[in-house]
Amino acid sequence: MSETEQSLFDAPPIAEQERMVEAILFAAAEPVTVAELERRMPHGCDPAEALAYLRRRYEGRGVRIVRVGDAWAIRTAPDLGYLMQKEVIEQRKLSRAAIETLAIIAYHQPVTRAEIEEIRGVAVSRGTIDQLLEMEWIRFGRRRMTPGRPVTFVVTESFLDHFGLESARDLPGLKDLRAAGLLDSRPLPGALATPGDEDEASGQTELFED
Amino acid sequence: MSETEQSLFDAPPIAEQERMVEAILFAAAEPVTVAELERRMPHGCDPAEALAYLRRRYEGRGVRIVRVGDAWAIRTAPDLGYLMQKEVIEQRKLSRAAIETLAIIAYHQPVTRAEIEEIRGVAVSRGTIDQLLEMEWIRFGRRRMTPGRPVTFVVTESFLDHFGLESARDLPGLKDLRAAGLLDSRPLPGALATPGDEDEASGQTELFED
Amino acid sequence: MSDRDWIDEQKDQSVSDRLAAEALIVDVDGFEGPLDLLLSLSRSQKVDLRRISVLQLAEQYLGFVNKAKALRIELAADYLVMAAWLAYLKSRLLLPPDPTEDGPSAEDLAAHLAFQLERLQAMREVAARLMARDQRGRDFFVRGQTEEVARSRKVVYSAALIDLMRAYARIRTKDEFRPFVMDRHDVFTMEQALDRMRGLIGYVGDWSDLESWMPEGWDAHPMRRRSSLAAHFAAVLEMAKRGQIQIRQGETFAPIQIRRKEGE
Numbered sequence: 001m002s003e004t005e006q007s008l009f010d011a012p013p014i015a016e017q018e019r020m021v022e023a024i025l026f027a028a029a030e031p032v033t034v035a036e037l038e039r040r041m042p043h044g045c046d047p048a049e050a051l052a053y054l055r056r057r058y059e060g061r062g063v064r065i066v067r068v069g070d071a072w073a074i075r076t077a078p079d080l081g082y083l084m085q086k087e088v089i090e091q092r093k094l095s096r097a098a099i100e101t102l103a104i105i106a107y108h109q110p111v112t113r114a115e116i117e118e119i120r121g122v123a124v125s126r127g128t129i130d131q132l133l134e135m136e137w138i139r140f141g142r143r144r145m146t147p148g149r150p151v152t153f154v155v156t157e158s159f160l161d162h163f164g165l166e167s168a169r170d171l172p173g174l175k176d177l178r179a180a181g182l183l184d185s186r187p188l189p190g191a192l193a194t195p196g197d198e199d200e201a202s203g204q205t206e207l208f209e210d
Numbered sequence: 211m212s213e214t215e216q217s218l219f220d221a222p223p224i225a226e227q228e229r230m231v232e233a234i235l236f237a238a239a240e241p242v243t244v245a246e247l248e249r250r251m252p253h254g255c256d257p258a259e260a261l262a263y264l265r266r267r268y269e270g271r272g273v274r275i276v277r278v279g280d281a282w283a284i285r286t287a288p289d290l291g292y293l294m295q296k297e298v299i300e301q302r303k304l305s306r307a308a309i310e311t312l313a314i315i316a317y318h319q320p321v322t323r324a325e326i327e328e329i330r331g332v333a334v335s336r337g338t339i340d341q342l343l344e345m346e347w348i349r350f351g352r353r354r355m356t357p358g359r360p361v362t363f364v365v366t367e368s369f370l371d372h373f374g375l376e377s378a379r380d381l382p383g384l385k386d387l388r389a390a391g392l393l394d395s396r397p398l399p400g401a402l403a404t405p406g407d408e409d410e411a412s413g414q415t416e417l418f419e420d
Numbered sequence: 421m422s423d424r425d426w427i428d429e430q431k432d433q434s435v436s437d438r439l440a441a442e443a444l445i446v447d448v449d450g451f452e453g454p455l456d457l458l459l460s461l462s463r464s465q466k467v468d469l470r471r472i473s474v475l476q477l478a479e480q481y482l483g484f485v486n487k488a489k490a491l492r493i494e495l496a497a498d499y500l501v502m503a504a505w506l507a508y509l510k511s512r513l514l515l516p517p518d519p520t521e522d523g524p525s526a527e528d529l530a531a532h533l534a535f536q537l538e539r540l541q542a543m544r545e546v547a548a549r550l551m552a553r554d555q556r557g558r559d560f561f562v563r564g565q566t567e568e569v570a571r572s573r574k575v576v577y578s579a580a581l582i583d584l585m586r587a588y589a590r591i592r593t594k595d596e597f598r599p600f601v602m603d604r605h606d607v608f609t610m611e612q613a614l615d616r617m618r619g620l621i622g623y624v625g626d627w628s629d630l631e632s633w634m635p636e637g638w639d640a641h642p643m644r645r646r647s648s649l650a651a652h653f654a655a656v657l658e659m660a661k662r663g664q665i666q667i668r669q670g671e672t673f674a675p676i677q678i679r680r681k682e683g684e
Contacts, residue, residue, distance in 0.1 A: 040295075382546060
């Protein structure tokens with residue numbers, strides 16, 4: 001209201017008009033003509049003059065005020081065009097061996113290679129582990145305090161990120177898998193502890209909370 | 211070898227880095243994280259410092275550099291909103307239940323559905339939660355480590371962006387509510403204390419107090 | 421409703437509001453549950469929620485429920501549950517405290533109800549303040565013309581959570597059929613030991629330690645050694661019972677020795 005009243009008497013100061021043009025050009029979905037600026041700004045404004053100031057202000061900046069036909073727009077400075085590149089990511093599915101290995105690490109971490117092989121019932125190739133390490137979905141955990149002090153594997157932050165998990169504890173448990181129809185038979189007596197079991201929870205505590 | 215490379219690609223001067231950040235932020239509608247800036251800018255750049263300069267430069271202008279959680283964006287100055295009728299997006303009208311549920315999630319997060327219901331004294335309809343999830347104003351947080359491991363809800367970055375908040379700590383009146391004890395989880399006297407209480411306290415600490 | 425409206429509404433409470441509160445009776449649908457109704461009723465007391473008279477509030481609520489009944493308005497179950505609880509609370513508040521009774525005092529219960537109302541009220545207020553903030557797309561705006569970001573290719577291997585769950589389910593399901601194969605890896609059964617010893621017994625002419633008859637490869641791993649020893653011990657007991665061999669042990673924990681029974 002007060003803006004309208006003010007405009008009846010005199011136009012806002014030119015610095016204020018410059019702000020207006022800046023905001024309008026920024027938010028507009030397409031280039032804006034001076035006539036359109038005039039329609040949108042309070043009565044008595046001089047968008048052409050405000051534009052000239054704004055143009056000067058953006059000289060040498062990361063973006064510029066450019067003329068497109070008879071309209072105006074904000075555009076990236078041409079010398080910075082290379083920043084507008086993003087690596088596009090071609091997604092490829094992980095191999096079955098890799099995803100199974102990853103699943104075992106996620107559910108049983110920290111876990112040694114021998115344990116992974118025991119759970120999968122198949123040898124784990126060096127390449128599979130390397131691939132997961134390289135993707136930064138797994139990393140080395142603490143060494144197991146058993147003979148040979150084997151290294152263990154744990155999942156990383158970027159693994160959690162990728163799968164939209166806040167922590168490995170949020171992985172669906174066996175119960176959830178069964179409810180989702182992904183697992184159909186009865187639990188295996190004496191099976192390895194699954195996430196959610198007290199046992200494992202304490203193991204994970206060690207991992208995540210220190 | 212790497213030393214030679216280093217000297218060949220010295221970080222650009224800070225003024226130049228500021229231009230880069232400016233260009234990248236101008237080009238994006240959604241907030242850009244510092245990590246993303248770092249990925250896109252030449253090696254050795256310090257986007258956080260460049261951002262600080264840029265922010266100061268835009269003080270009082272028609273557009274502002276704003277912080278949204280861990281990310282940054284350019285937004286028009288709110289006092290110029292009246293010029294943007296053309297850009298106004300028809301907003302879906304939220305029901306009173308949805309607004310209250312949203313506020314409860316924002317102020318009590320992470321919060322379970324049962325807790326929302328306890329505060330409102332009424333069941334939360336599936337549709338309300340769905341709507342807020344769909345708008346991407348809330349998302350699932352960690353599961354509560356209590357029996358049943360209920361899921362929790364937290365607000366998103368897009369919620370912060372929508373309401374112009376730098377972080378959930380900046381919610382209006384948050385401090386007063388906490389000081390008045392109105393964010394405490396206080397069970398009905400005589401009811402068994404739920405084991406979730408500890409957890410909740412620490413969850414909130416994590417979110418708001420560090 | 422903005423902040424302002426809220427405050428105004430609080431201030432403007434008058435007789436007409438009280439009349440409006442009476443009119444609540446015909447509009448139960450307008451309430452989001454009993455707590456919401458209680459909060460509305462509490463406004464007629466025109467005091468800070470912290471000083472509210474819960475007793476008076478309970479009476480108002482019960483009055484409301486009675487009127488609804490008189491008007492044959494069907495109340496949802498949770499309204500009736502609240503009514504029952506408030507009736508109980510009211511009686512406890514009116515009677516002198518019973519020192520023999522365990523559990524929370526009526527005052528504690530009343531204080532908790534007041535806390536719940538205050539909290540709900542506070543949430544309503546901050547919800548209003550939140551909605552009164554400048555909002556994206558209404559008061560401030562994002563870049564209208566975003567710039568295309570050119571794309572260069574990079575291969576990244578990915579998997580969805582569902583793949584991970586399926587893989588894990590696959591392994592675990594396989595597990596459930598495995599005990600018959602896998603778990604016997606380290607188990608030597610008595611039947612196996614019997615078969616084996618039957619073939620070997622012809623060579624056991626003189627007393628020899630049972631342990632020297634363990635199959636190859638079963639003495640290195642402790643679990644396997646224990647299993648095969650137990651199986652062979654059981655097998656030789658069985659054979660002794662059948663009169664095929666003889667067993668002896670010099671003393672406790674001394675080596676167990678076997679030999680073929682003469683005449684076999």
